[in-house]
Amino acid sequence: MSIDFIKLHGLGNDFVVIDGMKGNVDVDPAQVRALCDRHFGIGADGVIVVQPPKNSGSAGYMHYINTDGSLAQMCGNGVRCTAKFLVDEGYVDASQGELTVDTLAGKRPLQFSVDTGKLTEATVNMGEPIFDPELVPVRAPQESVADHAESGTSFVRDLKVQTPWCDVTFTCISMGNPHALWFIDSFEELPDALFNGEKTLENMDIDRIGAYLESHEVFSEKSNIEFVELRDGLLHTRVFERGVGETLACGTGACATGVGGYLTGRVGREVDVVLPGGMLKIEWTEGGAVKMTGPATESYRGTI
Known part of the structure; x- marks a missing residue:
């Protein structure tokens, strides 16, 4: 199959971003590994399929898959890149200055700056840190x-x-x-x-x-x-x-x-x-x- 993509990065933490807002796009772990391969593929730290939001009030859902094909609950640089995709591709009005991205770890509200209609920087509310060893999780005496x-x-x-x-x-x-x-x-x-x-x-x-x-x-x-x-x-x-x-x-x-x-x-x-x-x-x-x-x-x- 043929897939259109945008290569985005946050400080060099780079992603193959795919538009799943208008229809289902399914990539399996083997395909993710191939896309992320820096010699035989595009090269990236992961693949983000931006999908319709899971919650009301959100602009989109970040479906993020690591290089090895495993699903990630959260990615801070990925959230900013997902927001950039939503703004730059017109799914969010650039003049709004704020939006919310759904992730497996929950909603992530953010404020953003633009230049000529394109998102350049974002401040993300990453939520509260988790300290309970069982929830981190870590086996800690x-x-x-x-x-x-x-x-x-x-x-x-x-x-x-x-x-x-x-x-x-x-x-x-x-x-x-x-x-x-x-x-x-x-x-x-x-x-x-x-x-x-x-x-x-x-x-x-x-x-x-x-x-x-x-x-x-x-x-x-x-x-x-x-x-x-x-x-x-x-x-x-x-x-x-x-x-x-x-x-x-x-x-x-x-x-x-x-x-x-x-x-x-x-x-x-x-x-x-x-x-x-x-x-x-x-x-x-x-x-x-x-x-x-x-x-x-x-x-x-x-x-x-």
């Missing part, structure tokens, strides 16, 4: 759970996980999908085998490390793995995404990083998270919701 006095939040702060290289301590949060944050305060103390050259975040071999940690037995549904360094007041982060591998940016990962950075006393409620593809502004509001601001960009259109 009680001693790894801590209370944050200021916010009254109980969360998995210090989950110790053994690896072939060293012990890793995770802070675990869900943003509709599970995230395990490894805040690294000293690279020099880590084994040489974790790096390709100088001991820096940029030189960490996270393809190898992330693949091991993603599927660790403590994560019953696997987990996204964040490698985080506080540098000059910013949270520099690399993400190994569950079912994908390392991506240039991860919206839910940036949200989890911002929340985890606040709960562990590293940053305030507002922080810029620097990813290989660029920067996302994250705010954990007093009301409990996390807001994420960042761009959405079209690369090209085609037919495959």
Whole structure:
């Protein structure tokens, strides 16, 4: 069959976006893997089929499938790209300035900016973080759970996980999908085998490390793995995404990083998270919701 698509990305986290608003478009896992193949296909971190909304008041539904063909509950960069598709293709009036996207993790309201009628940037209400270990989900012993006095939040702060290289301590949060944050305060103390050259975040071999940690037995549904360094007041982060591998940016990962950075006393409620593809502004509001601001960009259109 022939499929028209638009290649969109949020800070380099890229998607093959397909219009399913006017009729059913079904792509199976094998087709998704073929579309996402960067050598033999289009190349992407996932496929988004934009479908009619599931709830009244929403503009559309983001049906997001990971590179490996597995269905994803949530994708922050994907939500912004879905919103861009809906605005740019005329399903939403560009002058509205706001819309709601349905996802498997629930409704995601957002405000957006436009230039010559095209969406350029969006601030998404990503909802409230989930801390209950059973809901993250993560198998966390009680001693790894801590209370944050200021916010009254109980969360998995210090989950110790053994690896072939060293012990890793995770802070675990869900943003509709599970995230395990490894805040690294000293690279020099880590084994040489974790790096390709100088001991820096940029030189960490996270393809190898992330693949091991993603599927660790403590994560019953696997987990996204964040490698985080506080540098000059910013949270520099690399993400190994569950079912994908390392991506240039991860919206839910940036949200989890911002929340985890606040709960562990590293940053305030507002922080810029620097990813290989660029920067996302994250705010954990007093009301409990996390807001994420960042761009959405079209690369090209085609037919495959």
